[in-house]
Amino acid sequence: MTIQADQETVTVEAFINGQHVKSLSQLAKENPANPTEIVGYFPVTTKEQAVTAIEAASGAFKTWKQTSIDERITRMRKAIEKIKAAENDIVHLLSREHGKPLYDAHGEIFVSLMWMEFACNEAASVLADEVHEHDQGKTIVSYDPIGVVAAISPWNYPIALSTIKIAPALLAGNTIVLKPSPYAPLAAAKVAEIIASEFPAGVINVVYGDADVGVELTSHPLVTKIAFTGGTATAKHIIKAASETIKDMTLELGGNDAAIFLESFDVHDERAMRRIVISNFLTTGQICMIAKRVYVHRSIYNEFVEKYIEAANRWIRIGDPFDPNTTVGPVNNSKQREYVNGLVEDAQKRGAKVIPLGQILDRNRFEQGYYLQPTLVLDCDAHDPIVVEEQFGPTVPVLPFDDEEQVIKLHNESIYGLTSSVWGKEEDAITLARQLEAGTTMINTAAVQGLDVQFPFGGFKQSGIGREYGAEGILTYTEKHVINVPKMLDLPYIPE
Numbered sequence: 001m002t003i004q005a006d007q008e009t010v011t012v013e014a015f016i017n018g019q020h021v022k023s024l025s026q027l028a029k030e031n032p033a034n035p036t037e038i039v040g041y042f043p044v045t046t047k048e049q050a051v052t053a054i055e056a057a058s059g060a061f062k063t064w065k066q067t068s069i070d071e072r073i074t075r076m077r078k079a080i081e082k083i084k085a086a087e088n089d090i091v092h093l094l095s096r097e098h099g100k101p102l103y104d105a106h107g108e109i110f111v112s113l114m115w116m117e118f119a120c121n122e123a124a125s126v127l128a129d130e131v132h133e134h135d136q137g138k139t140i141v142s143y144d145p146i147g148v149v150a151a152i153s154p155w156n157y158p159i160a161l162s163t164i165k166i167a168p169a170l171l172a173g174n175t176i177v178l179k180p181s182p183y184a185p186l187a188a189a190k191v192a193e194i195i196a197s198e199f200p201a202g203v204i205n206v207v208y209g210d211a212d213v214g215v216e217l218t219s220h221p222l223v224t225k226i227a228f229t230g231g232t233a234t235a236k237h238i239i240k241a242a243s244e245t246i247k248d249m250t251l252e253l254g255g256n257d258a259a260i261f262l263e264s265f266d267v268h269d270e271r272a273m274r275r276i277v278i279s280n281f282l283t284t285g286q287i288c289m290i291a292k293r294v295y296v297h298r299s300i301y302n303e304f305v306e307k308y309i310e311a312a313n314r315w316i317r318i319g320d321p322f323d324p325n326t327t328v329g330p331v332n333n334s335k336q337r338e339y340v341n342g343l344v345e346d347a348q349k350r351g352a353k354v355i356p357l358g359q360i361l362d363r364n365r366f367e368q369g370y371y372l373q374p375t376l377v378l379d380c381d382a383h384d385p386i387v388v389e390e391q392f393g394p395t396v397p398v399l400p401f402d403d404e405e406q407v408i409k410l411h412n413e414s415i416y417g418l419t420s421s422v423w424g425k426e427e428d429a430i431t432l433a434r435q436l437e438a439g440t441t442m443i444n445t446a447a448v449q450g451l452d453v454q455f456p457f458g459g460f461k462q463s464g465i466g467r468e469y470g471a472e473g474i475l476t477y478t479e480k481h482v483i484n485v486p487k488m489l490d491l492p493y494i495p496e
């Protein structure tokens with residue numbers, strides 16, 4: 001198999017008030033499959049530049065908020081067409097900087113466009129005024145934009161988790177300062193700039209960096225809304241930084257999503273076994289909503305493990321992200337690889353059995369890049385770190401359970417509550433699902449295979465605050481403004 005040779009390096013710059021802004025220093029972004037290859041360069045935005053970007057967004061807000069919904073939708077639809085036209089280039093860049101295989105990078109654009117199109121289709125009706133004529137008079141509820149949105153995205157789905165914020169924020173009449181993650185800044189920057197080319201200067205601004213710039217964005221008084229996707233630990237800093245000026249916030253955070261297999265699950269259903277394997281190892285396990293711990297009813301446990309290993313060995317092909325045979329690429333960065341590896345080693349020291357999964361297509365590439373062979377972890381304790389921590393990588397513990405009460409308890413004692421899945425006879429699965437503390441529970445599938453952008457997505461407990469996707473994912477960028485025209489102007493209990 002010939003792998004496409006190195007391509008040109010890409011350099012991105014901060015984009016503020018419709019202009020590229022030169023930076024004094026830059027950082028290199030390497031290819032995780034081959035870290036000696038530099039994919040591109042991105043700037044280190046200074047705090048002063050971050051403030052300039054916030055001020056530009058604040059200035060642009062004054063006129064942008066006055067535009068009609070039709071104008072905003074028309075502009076966004078043009079941006080969508082431009083993204084579609086550039087899709088192949090974006091996919092290649094994303095794959096090279098992130099490490100996700102090409103099909104997976106295409107999948108990310110697919111989900112991003114699906115959401116942007118949904119938001120365009122729904123924005124006019126979702127954001128329309130509600131006018132209520134009632135006994136007490138007339139009330140108009142209008143959905144006003146909030147102001148300047150600081151949008152901070154993570155590295156695992158850098159385009160999808162940027163556009164999930166950009167599209168509704170702009171359609172609702174806000175302006176935005178986007179900060180992609182330094183671990184995958186390039187493709188998100190390209191997409192943001194394509195969108196920006198259809199909008200007036202200052203409506204979208206893009207800055208780079210890590211916590212330093214993040215603190216500026218989340219504490220500045222002109223920022224009125226924070227839309228953050230990332231780790232729960234980072235969110236705690238953000239909540240503190242924002243507390244001084246009490247900002248509106250949508251926080252999409254970590255998860256430790258359980259997949260529960262009931263006694264009625266058919267372990268001989270090969271399609272279902274393939275789905276759970278994909279639900280564990282898509283994007284090398286680096287998805288907030290991937291199934292990260294698997295509980296199987298003891299009566300089917302042994303057979304489940306046997307069938308799982310067969311299915312995993314068929315589907316998991318570890319290789320270069322540009323090789324069309326590859327289903328699982330490297331981990332995005334060496335820090336994450338060390339973290340996941342540490343959890344697996346710790347489980348092993350505690351007595352767990354670790355089973356390597358899949359075939360390595362290219363041993364040299366594997367040794368060179370940030371690769372980690374996917375593993376199934378058996379015989380661990382329900383409270384071992386590999387079970388209770390979010391691994392965010394290619395490993396999954398599988399544990400038996402004896403009754404539903406026990407598995408519900410194990411599910412719900414987590415600090416997280418993002419998604420979960422229940423597998424088995426549909427009505428039994430739905431009955432159990434109702435007992436689970438999770439923003440989404442999928443039946444007989446999990447992870448992105450169970451995602452539907454028409455419905456709200458978000459987490460219980462420390463998995464977040466608020467919802468993205470669905471009508472709520474648009475309304476979250478608005479303030480409800482009630483304009484009341486009461487009939488009874490003098491209240492009877494107030495003395496003359």
Ligand code: NAD
Nearest residue numbers: 153154155181210211214215230231234237252253254288
């Ligand atoms: P992270 O929290 O390390 O970083 C996320 C973003 O926050 C990055 O852009 C980073 O530069 C920025 N940041 C870091 N410190 C900051 C600070 N003090 N103030 C403001 N911004 C700061 O997360 P990550 O490693 O990029 O992503 C992985 C995490 O994201 C996982 O926990 C995963 O579950 C979570 N995630 C959640 C969802 C969801 O929808 N719930 C989706 C994807 C990823």
